[in-house]
Amino acid sequence: MSKAAGMTQMGSAKPNAFENALEQLRIAAEYLKLEDGIHQMLAHPKSELTVSLPTKMDSGDVHVFTGYRVHYNDARGPTKGGIRYHPNVSLDEVKALAAWMTWKCSVADIPFGGAKGGIICDPKHMSQPELERMTRRYAAAIADFIGPYRDVPAPDVYTNAQVMAWIVDTYSQLKGYMVPEVITGKPIAIGGSLGRDKATGRGAVFCTVEAAKVKKMDLKKATFAVEGFGNAGANYAELLQGYGAKLTAASDSKGGVASRAGIDAAKLIAYKERTGSVVGMAGTQPISDSDLLKSEVDILCPAALENTITPDIAKGVRAKAIVECANGPTTPSSDKILDANGVFLVPDILANSGGVIVSYLEWVQNLNRLSWSEEEVNSKLETKITGAFRDVHAMATKNGTSMRTGAMMVGVGRVADAIRILGVFP
Numbered sequence: 001m002s003k004a005a006g007m008t009q010m011g012s013a014k015p016n017a018f019e020n021a022l023e024q025l026r027i028a029a030e031y032l033k034l035e036d037g038i039h040q041m042l043a044h045p046k047s048e049l050t051v052s053l054p055t056k057m058d059s060g061d062v063h064v065f066t067g068y069r070v071h072y073n074d075a076r077g078p079t080k081g082g083i084r085y086h087p088n089v090s091l092d093e094v095k096a097l098a099a100w101m102t103w104k105c106s107v108a109d110i111p112f113g114g115a116k117g118g119i120i121c122d123p124k125h126m127s128q129p130e131l132e133r134m135t136r137r138y139a140a141a142i143a144d145f146i147g148p149y150r151d152v153p154a155p156d157v158y159t160n161a162q163v164m165a166w167i168v169d170t171y172s173q174l175k176g177y178m179v180p181e182v183i184t185g186k187p188i189a190i191g192g193s194l195g196r197d198k199a200t201g202r203g204a205v206f207c208t209v210e211a212a213k214v215k216k217m218d219l220k221k222a223t224f225a226v227e228g229f230g231n232a233g234a235n236y237a238e239l240l241q242g243y244g245a246k247l248t249a250a251s252d253s254k255g256g257v258a259s260r261a262g263i264d265a266a267k268l269i270a271y272k273e274r275t276g277s278v279v280g281m282a283g284t285q286p287i288s289d290s291d292l293l294k295s296e297v298d299i300l301c302p303a304a305l306e307n308t309i310t311p312d313i314a315k316g317v318r319a320k321a322i323v324e325c326a327n328g329p330t331t332p333s334s335d336k337i338l339d340a341n342g343v344f345l346v347p348d349i350l351a352n353s354g355g356v357i358v359s360y361l362e363w364v365q366n367l368n369r370l371s372w373s374e375e376e377v378n379s380k381l382e383t384k385i386t387g388a389f390r391d392v393h394a395m396a397t398k399n400g401t402s403m404r405t406g407a408m409m410v411g412v413g414r415v416a417d418a419i420r421i422l423g424v425f426p
């Protein structure tokens with residue numbers, strides 16, 4: 001059995017992501033004085049699908065991967081959420097990510113509910129043909145569960161525009177006609193939106209600009225560190241650098257690099273593309289993940305995976321602001337520590353909503369057979385995410401809460417309103 005195929009669901013000592021999501025919901029429900037029935041509805045995913053994916057490996061063996069797709073809540077519209085390929089994918093993780101998508105779409109005020117999908121696999125040890133066969137089998141297995149008006153997937157960790165293209169093709173072959181609007185994050189040639197590839201990082205930068213206004217921070221003099229120099233993190237770094245801020249540390253799964261003099265984000269992107277990692281970039285010193293998270297910077301951007309800011313790390317965080325490009329990087333107990341220490345945290349469901357906002361714009365273009373310029377897309381993104389930041393900041397200020405709780409109150413509150421208006425069937 002190949003290394004990739006041999007992956008099973010790995011246990012983890014880290015907190016359960018779905019329990020974290022439920023705890024965040026409980027806090028918001030308390031502030032919002034939610035009816036118990038609605039709180040219960042919001043604590044349960046609408047439907048969960050588990051699929052077995054027999055896949056022919058290059059060796060000739062067949063390996064059965066496990067995949068998931070969870071629809072969390074669709075009161076505000078078709079469900080929306082990415083597909084993750086990672087050895088640590090679990091049903092609970094997918095449920096947590098699907099819940100966060102629900103609140104995120106609601107905070108951004110776009111007409112989508114929340115969903116998420118994933119396959120337990122290690123794409124780094126799979127060939128392109130193996131990935132394609134596994135992806136197409138997954139697309140076929142979930143074909144009746146997704147759809148332009150039902151559930152619209154997108155990329156997430158270790159999936160990309162090519163994976164989206166295989167899914168749209170498989171879905172369309174089964175339907176008998178081309179359905180680009182079934183998925184977002186597609187290549188431009190088949191209906192992808194200009195600006196989608198950098199949207200998450202760009203949206204997080206617009207949030208950082210707003211956060212800097214609140215904290216009276218001059219971005220031209222600000223320093224920042226990025227944990228997880230991938231799609232979201234690297235684009236964030238390059239775009240924030242455009243505002244004059246200095247990148248002093250960055251990491252990926254192979255290690256981290258630091259330089260007080262500053263690291264050119266564009267050069268680091270090129271270096272990582274060439275070598276596969278940020279490690280060893282000229283003019284930098286190695287830095288461990290925990291040292292990066294605790295480094296002396298103005299802005300910290302966790303952009304890797306969940307639960308990296310544990311309470312131990314939180315106690316050592318010296319950044320004035322945290323902008324969560326990743327989903328769920330901060331545990332609820334770490335939130336309390338950061339809040340007590342006066343760290344201004346822009347929570348994931350706001351900070352990284354640029355991706356889903358431009359996904360929404362892609363879906364609207366596809367449904368209407370339109371094609372907008374990148375400037376038009378970026379400007380609509382800025383309007384939407386800046387509006388969301390202001391809604392959240394106003395809610396947090398009015399209730400004397402953290403931005404996380406403010407965002408949850410906005411997100412959960414709007415979904416609860418939709419449920420009240422729809423009523424409970426039958």
Ligand code: NAD
Pocket residue numbers: 155156157158159200227228229230231232233251252253254289303304305306325326327328352353355356
């Ligand atoms: P990606 O695969 O492009 O990048 C992830 C990066 O994190 C990689 O560079 C990887 O090497 C690094 N990484 C993994 N484990 C690490 C570790 N232990 N320490 C340091 N770095 C580590 O994925 P992405 O799309 O950029 O997603 C990153 C995070 O952002 C995820 O939490 C994802 O859910 C979230 N997010 C992404 C988007 C998007 O549009 N890409 C949208 C919303 C949220």
